[in-house]
Amino acid sequence: MLVFWKERLxxxxVPKTGTTALEGALAPRASMVLRDPPELKHSAVYRYRRWLEPFFEKAGKQQMETIAVVREPVDWLKSWYKYRHRDDLAGHPNSTQGMSFDAFVEDYCRGDQPAYAKVGSQAKFLLDKDGSLGVDYLFQYERQDQLAAFLADRLGVTLETRRLNVSPPMALELSEPVAAKLRRKRADEFRVWEMGAH
Structure with a gap:
């Protein structure tokens, strides 16, 4: 999480949306950088509203605006699958080694997800309890140009990122039946991604 105090932003x-690269590029410009613990770095809207927003309001008597990035759900799951497929997780309950991408997504769709499929939810991260968007500005990961233009205007910076925390390349395809199941069972994931379109 990055706080830009003067710009009220x-x-x-959101995990697996390029935020590590953005943090690397923007941290020198930020008033505050929250890196650890991961629960604080990756504070969802509800956690931000409960703990940090009141603190910021009391500290500065000003309303902060929020921004986030959301990734296309299948691509987001591919990133998680690859991240959890790395060699140093071999034999760990979080490892996706030895299973297909279809099997991983099937298990992600379950109510009782196995450890390797517990990767969170972009929808739960970004939506309020009533289902409305919980951030002021949402950008699709796939439209980095729009995000860069917004940050250039708001922060007065040119966004130059290096690829960081990148999962190893793998050719992954999702079968049509599993893709349809994902859209049906996790419709909010696609809905929140569409909210990021400008």
């Missing part, structure tokens, strides 16, 4: 770090 808080960047919420």
């Amino acid at each position: 808080v960047f919420l770090a």
